[in-house]
Amino acid sequence: MMPYQKLTAWQAAHELALAIYRATDRFPKHELYGLTSQLRRAAFSVAANIVEGVAKRGNGEFRRFLDISIGSLAEISYATLLAKDLGLLEPQQASEIESRREHASKLIWGLYKSVSRNATKRSTAA
Numbered sequence: 001m002m003p004y005q006k007l008t009a010w011q012a013a014h015e016l017a018l019a020i021y022r023a024t025d026r027f028p029k030h031e032l033y034g035l036t037s038q039l040r041r042a043a044f045s046v047a048a049n050i051v052e053g054v055a056k057r058g059n060g061e062f063r064r065f066l067d068i069s070i071g072s073l074a075e076i077s078y079a080t081l082l083a084k085d086l087g088l089l090e091p092q093q094a095s096e097i098e099s100r101r102e103h104a105s106k107l108i109w110g111l112y113k114s115v116s117r118n119a120t121k122r123s124t125a126a
Contacts, residue, residue, distance in 0.1 A: 004054040009107035013047035013069065016100040020076070023093050027083075035088060039079045045072040046104065050111075059115045066112045073105045 004010045020043040024036045046069045053065025077098065084094035 009111045010050045012104035017043040042072045042075040
């Protein structure tokens with residue numbers, strides 16, 4: 001098992017990406033380069049930036065990648081709302097995605113804060 005796979009934040013991001021890929025599979029073909037692509041790209045970005053951040057040296061770089069993940073989560077929130085309002089997602093699907101997004105967001109924010117605290121402790125100890 002890779003180190004990132006042990007992180008509950010990554011696990012939640014991965015589950016969110018799977019849910020988004022499955023939901024957007026039913027979007028019309030004319031949205032392939034629009035909302036389908038945008039939602040999938042953002043969902044992939046959340047999980048992939050955690051993976052990349054784990055591979056970097058130092059907490060500062062890890063925090064930077066977590067920050068990018070957090071931005072992608074915000075993008076998913078709007079894209080999900082737009083897809084629901086356009087009738088591309090059923091309200092129940094949108095609610096499930098939003099619930100998964102909120103869960104992943106809480107975990108990633110918690111990880112961000114933890115990494116930040118550890119960086120602060122190291123800098124004050126030096």
